[in-house]
Amino acid sequence: MKKIEKIANIIKEANEKNVLVKDIDVFGYQYTYKTKILGSVNKYWFGEHQVIDYFCPLNSESNNDNRPGTKKTSTQYITVHDTASVAPSAGSLAHAKYVYNGGGGTSWHYSSGSDGIYHQIPDDEVAYHAGDALVVPFSLENTMVKGNDPHPNVTIKDGYYYINREKTVIAAPKVTYKLGSDGLLHYASDGFIQSKKAPNDAKENEECNDPNTTRINDLGVRVDLATNGYYYMGPTYYSSGYQYISNRGGNLNSIGIETMVHEGSDLYLTWQKTAKLVAHLLVQNNLLPDRVKQHHFFSGKDCPMTLRHANLWDKFIELVNTEYDVLVLSKDIKIEFECQSPYVDKTGRVIKLPEKEEKIKYNVIIKDKEEEIKLELESIIKG
Ligand SMILES: [Zn+2]
Incomplete structure (x- = not known):
């Protein structure tokens, strides 16, 4: 094509x-x-x-x-x-x-x-x-779990990440309290100190809540399926400020x-x-x-x-x-938009709402040096 x-x-x-x-x-x-x-x-x-x-x-x-x-x-x-x-x-x-x-x-x-x-x-x-x-450089670590799922399910059990229920060699973030340069105890993830202050009764190096699966952020953690069949993970940490396991x-x-x-x-x-x-x-x-x-x-x-x-x-x-x-396809290709409707501007945007439902007809012309294709399309704006 x-x-x-x-x-x-x-x-x-x-x-x-x-x-x-x-x-x-x-x-x-x-x-x-x-x-x-x-x-x-x-x-x-x-x-x-x-x-x-x-x-x-x-x-x-x-x-x-x-x-x-x-x-x-x-x-x-x-x-x-x-x-x-x-x-x-x-x-x-x-x-x-x-x-x-x-x-x-x-x-x-x-x-x-x-x-x-x-x-x-x-x-x-x-x-x-x-x-x-800025403390942890990006790298992808081999989880030593193999598979063929481009979007695998990641969970945490007993302090380790699991991919599609198989245990990886990657530890989930550990949260401790560490002494900051301000002389106060702060939360730290895998030893990396954060700005959030520890509770008053916290003790230095004491381990606090082990983050579990429910604390993984809404978008998940970075897992790549490599060509050698193994899953690789990007670096993660526990963000104590927002209480989510997050990605570096x-x-x-x-x-x-x-x-x-x-x-x-x-x-x-x-x-x-x-x-x-x-x-x-x-x-x-x-x-x-x-x-x-x-x-x-x-x-x-x-x-x-x-x-x-x-x-x-x-x-x-x-x-x-x-x-x-x-x-990725449009080098040396022109794309033009045509529409007569008063409800649409020259970029395809609806600029005002009609009183009642309105059918909008528009054309898109795609051309290179040799030829062009004209598309005739329509959309409905609910009034
Ligand atoms: Zn932001």
């Missing part, structure tokens, strides 16, 4: 028979607000991908401490956050400026919102956004994207733009879409909170998958 035929099939598959219309809560540390999400006629966004460079200074060239310039050993993940800042002024540029000015010691690679995408830290440098510290590799081995949720912004457009950005980053870093993770995966934090609580994370991943599938 020719590339334009493959793209045509993907875009046909990505047609939204029923456009998403959903009332959601948007969570901020200041307050929560309600908004109505209006989706698009297609999971592919027909808008243009644009990134604005807004690099923050290196620590060595400023009084800041959020860009050490440390090169990553590898890029394993794309980490998606939301800012949980709902103030109308909390847009992308404001966040890019915040990181530029030191970010209170934090940093992330991109700020992505309906008002634009800003690039703040080079993709190959570490940044401070995922809450999993957020700060040291991922590209962090903060998505905007400020009041007055267009959340669905933010997710569309971010999905396109993520697809580009996956391709540039030779990663597949299963390496797109929530901040939650790395610390148990409830982030990106709005997507998680609206049950729209899977929808976001569908957008990412569509963008990725098209991007």
Whole structure:
């Protein structure tokens, strides 16, 4: 099959028979607000991908401490956050400026919102956004369990990980109390000290709650099925702050994207733009879409909170998958969108709700130098 035929099939598959219309809560540390999400006629966004460079200074060239310039050993993940800042002024540029000015010691690679995408830290440098510290380098360890299940079930029993009920040689994280440089006892996972303070009656080196299966974060732990038939696991730890078993590799081995949720912004457009950005980053870093993770995966934090609580994370991943599938095929191929409906903009977005149910007809033209395919598609917007 020719590339334009493959793209045509993907875009046909990505047609939204029923456009998403959903009332959601948007969570901020200041307050929560309600908004109505209006989706698009297609999971592919027909808008243009644009990134604005807004690099923050290196620590060595400023009084800041959020860009050490440390090169990553590898890029394993794309980490998606939301800012949980709902103030109308909390847009992308404001966040890019915040990181530029030191970010209170934090940093992330991109700020992505309906008002634009800003690039703040080079993709190959570490940044401070995922809450999993910088103490354990990423590696994959052989579990010594063999199998052929690409998505095996991981459990914990007697202090060890099990994969599809078979015992691995990988120990689950052990939680103890350790003396910090502040002279106080803190929680530690496998000896690595965390910021959370120990209870008053805690004793140094004492072992506390052994994390069990129920404490594994919602997205699970990294397990790869290698070509030699063995399962390999990435490094995990117990995040005492959020009380979840989490994955290392957020700060040291991922590209962090903060998505905007400020009041007055267009959340669905933010997710569309971010999905396109993520697809580009996956391709540039030779990663597949299963390496797109929530901040939650790395610390148990409830982030990106709005997507998680609206049950729209899977929808976001569908957008990412569509963008990725098209991007890998679309070199030297043009994709054009045509629609006469007053309810839809030139990128396929529904911009207002009709009084009653409305059938939207639209065309997508996919062309290379030699030929073109015209798709005639339709979606329904419930009034
Ligand atoms: Zn986050």
